[in-house]
Amino acid sequence: MAIYNLGSINADYFYRVPHLPGPGETLAAQGLNRGLGGKGANMSVAAARAGARTVHIGAVGNEGLWARDQMMESGVDTRHVSVLSDVPTGHAIINVDASGENAIVLLPGANHEIPEETRAAALAEASTGDTFLVQNETLNQAETAKMARELGLYVAYAAAPFDADATAKILPYLDFLILNEVEAAQLESATGKTAGALGVPDVIITLGAKGARWITQTESRDFPAMPVTPVDTTGAGDTFTGYVLAARDRGLPMEQAIMLASRAAALMVTRHGTADVIPDLKDVDEARF
Ligand code: ATP
Numbered sequence: 001m002a003i004y005n006l007g008s009i010n011a012d013y014f015y016r017v018p019h020l021p022g023p024g025e026t027l028a029a030q031g032l033n034r035g036l037g038g039k040g041a042n043m044s045v046a047a048a049r050a051g052a053r054t055v056h057i058g059a060v061g062n063e064g065l066w067a068r069d070q071m072m073e074s075g076v077d078t079r080h081v082s083v084l085s086d087v088p089t090g091h092a093i094i095n096v097d098a099s100g101e102n103a104i105v106l107l108p109g110a111n112h113e114i115p116e117e118t119r120a121a122a123l124a125e126a127s128t129g130d131t132f133l134v135q136n137e138t139l140n141q142a143e144t145a146k147m148a149r150e151l152g153l154y155v156a157y158a159a160a161p162f163d164a165d166a167t168a169k170i171l172p173y174l175d176f177l178i179l180n181e182v183e184a185a186q187l188e189s190a191t192g193k194t195a196g197a198l199g200v201p202d203v204i205i206t207l208g209a210k211g212a213r214w215i216t217q218t219e220s221r222d223f224p225a226m227p228v229t230p231v232d233t234t235g236a237g238d239t240f241t242g243y244v245l246a247a248r249d250r251g252l253p254m255e256q257a258i259m260l261a262s263r264a265a266a267l268m269v270t271r272h273g274t275a276d277v278i279p280d281l282k283d284v285d286e287a288r289f
Contacts, residue, residue: 002053002130003250004122004153007040008111008137008142009067009081010057011091012274014234020095027063029095029158031074036070037092037274038111039135042235046242047133049280050264052249055121057161058138059159061112062090074275079124081191084278085114090137100230100269106161106286111138119144128152133241135169136161149173154248157243159183164190171198178204178241196197198269200256206237206265223258226289227260235274240278263287 014037015029036045040058048054053078060068061084072078089108096102118138126132132148135158145155156176161165162183167190177200179187184195184205194205196215203215211225243264247257264284269275271277279287 001056002126003044003047003133003245003249004055004057004126004130005040005133005146006045006057006114006119006138006141007043007133007135008038008090008108008109009036009041009056009064010038010072010106011064011067011089012037012094012135013091014094014096014273017095017097019097028030035274035276036067037094037130037235038090039137039158039238040111041067042072042238042278043133043135043158043242044076044262045070045074045275046278047249049247049278050243050246050260051281052246053077054246055079055122056127057114057119058082059084059087059114059118061085061087061089061110063198064110066210070275074278081196082115082118084110084113085125094234094274096234096272100232102232102234106137108137114138114140116140119147122149123147123151123153126151126153129154131156131245133158133245136163136166140171141166145170145173150259156241156245158237159187160237162186171200174200176200176202176204176245178206178237178244179250180206180237181208204258206240208233208236212240212262213256213257222254223262226263228270228289230269232272233269235278236265236269239268239278243284249277260284263289
């Protein structure tokens, strides 16, 4: 099987800062790294490193070819990443403080210009039972999810960054919804319903160091996080999402998929960086918590 991921590709500018800057404050950063990021790219890299055949659907500008190539080197199929000549590659400025907390500024760039033909050409290759994944850093989530649903794909949505309108539009097509605690609260205030009461068959709420909650139509189960000392939480949620869907795509029951994803995400928070440091299956298998 395969995962078709309509998602963002960003150049991440990763600044280490003594604390997150406040309004009007000028702050000297203690270090800078450029890396591949974006929720979409992170999830594709995580899914590929977790062993799933992963096809990314997206776009970069001319100056972003390195980002596409880095995804390819991580095992992602990038044939459906379009290169646009007149739009900058999406990018993110990520401040990470001494405790590992982060604050992010995003420019969508090419992520908001993914051509319709690119999306259609990728899905034309998909088969019944494959997974379609999408987040909110691209546009056209609902119409592409509808297309994927009609083709018999398992439709998964990470409601991040939270967007009430995009979420309302895509809900009817979902098999799987994943969101963090803050997004779950935003969803509840936007819809008046808890995430688990929206009729989506599988819902996962990630709870940071408190673990994750899996909600089905009949039960709610909590899974603990692994005990680690976090140094950078960037990409923890994306790693979790990529791993859980890759494990499901490989045929694991959801319980096992969540346990594997928790291990991968815990390892991720012990590392500085984004897509470049998402652990592979071997690292996750060998980790002792
Ligand atoms: P991100 O920082 O990438 O935006 P998120 O807010 O989407 O992350 P979280 O709920 O913070 O997602 O974390 C996702 C998963 O990562 C958690 O469910 C947990 O399994 C793991 N995780 C996050 N923080 C920690 C931690 N401090 N210790 C162990 N595991 C963690």
